[in-house]
Amino acid sequence: MSDQLLKGFAEQIQGAVQAKQLLRITGSGSKDWLGGELKGTPLSTKDYQGVMSYQPDELVITVKAGTSVKEVESILAEKNQQFSFESPHFGANATIGGMVGAGLAGPGRVSAGNLRDFVLGAKIMDGQAQIMNFGGTVMKNVAGYDVSRLMPGSFGTLGLLLDVSIKVLPKPAASATVATQITQAEAIQLMNLLASQPWPLSASCWQGDGSGTLHLRLSGAKAAVQSAIQTFGQKYGMKVIDEDQATIFWNDLKEQKNTWFNESSESPLWRFAVASTSEPLDLPGTTLLEWHGGQRWWKGQLDAESAKKIAFRANGHASIFRASNKNQAMLSSLKDNPLTSPLAIIQDRLLKAFDPHGVFATGRLA
Missing domain, CATH: 3.40.1020 (Biosynthetic Threonine Deaminase; domain 3)
Incomplete structure (x- = not known):
């Protein structure tokens, strides 16, 4: 089933490249109101669900992007663990992909840190339908820049998030x-x-x-x-x-x-x-x-x-x-603070590297 879905994602991306069309990655749509105007043909991850691995002793869980956040939180709770950044759902069917894509954190951020701080690894499909793996399932496993941590807050403008490994923490005593x-x-x-x-x-x-x-x-x-x-x-x-x-x-x-x-x-x-x-x-x-x-x-x-x-x-x-x-x-820009010239150059290079044809250039972050 997963292979069929991945094949479908690839075909949709390749078709968009040929037709010079935009694709808008979406899960449950719980955060459609956040960011810039919605543009592009929906590419839904809703059926790409499941917990790939959960290692309570290692404090890490790897999940497919379309999996319900509520479901994952319930699985963690059974082992007395949690997402300490307390990301808001803003909808009963919020997905892990949407949680990571929005990059939001709730009350717990002030003590535990931001969502980005807990992303250990990610598998994505880029704007040419190539599958890429970044990071892993432990904190110190990356030489150079940790690309997986670019996904939080990217709103699907870099590529299609497939799987993500997230560090979890025990609930307080x-x-x-x-x-x-x-x-x-x-x-x-x-x-x-x-x-x-x-x-x-x-x-x-x-x-x-x-x-x-x-x-x-x-x-x-x-x-x-x-x-x-x-x-x-x-x-x-x-x-x-x-x-x-x-x-x-x-x-x-x-x-x-x-x-x-x-x-x-x-x-x-x-x-x-x-x-x-x-x-x-x-x-x-x-x-x-x-x-x-x-x-x-x-x-x-x-x-x-x-x-x-x-x-x-x-x-x-x-x-x-x-x-x-x-x-x-129209004023609801997520680009709270304009990028400096050096950072703008880096961002432009990243976008061109991951999405050279602009398939995911929906302007959600503009």
Whole structure:
């Protein structure tokens, strides 16, 4: 079955080359709204499913691109393991290929790292229907540049991801969430202070206007979590949140389903990636902060130039993450920060090497 699917992929790519047509790689379509305008004939990976190998003792799993993320997470959970970067699904049928292609990470990124950091190897089919293998199933197995880590965030513009090997981690022995009322400026200072100390912080979130609620997730050894709960309660007045409520809170934050994201749906959702210690941004209304202040969400009308200036003052950049209409979608560029000239040259060479005929040049990253 797999050989037939691979043959079908190759024929579709070769046909597109001959017809000078674009192909748009797609899984479940759960992230079609993200990135530039959809172009090209769909090349679906949905039927290319299955876990190729899973080595719990080695903390690595190799999966086909069309496999359901939910299914893989369930398999990992049986061995008390997880994807620690907590990539959002944004849909019940999200696939591993879409997860890697989008390259997004959730609340856990602040402690565990980005999705790209966990990709060990990949097998792809390039724009000439050639199959290529990169990396492997261990961390130190690459001489030179690790091409497999170009796939996260590429949105299918480099080639068709077939299989990917991902490092997984054990679930923490203990976890708890504490919360307190605090101003945004105080929250930024406190989050960064605690992050610089040996506390088991695995996620953080503040939401509000001038004043709001700070949530901190603690994950690690039981003694470390209990010590943090006691200290944070005494020094900062933080209270422990019910475990079930905390699970719902962090999942809704990851999937952008909580009340804050659902309000004012007529306004675009802006993402500001800034230095975590930056002061509160000059934005009216409510803001939601993640990653100890490094990722800041805001909903409202703002022209691109003003957003750029606000982000620049905080040593960062801004982009529209979710547009509220088609006109705004044109501004919804994933190229948050323009490439420098040397990097632009490297990117151009990579695109030409992997896709010389421009079969996958859909402009999703433009």
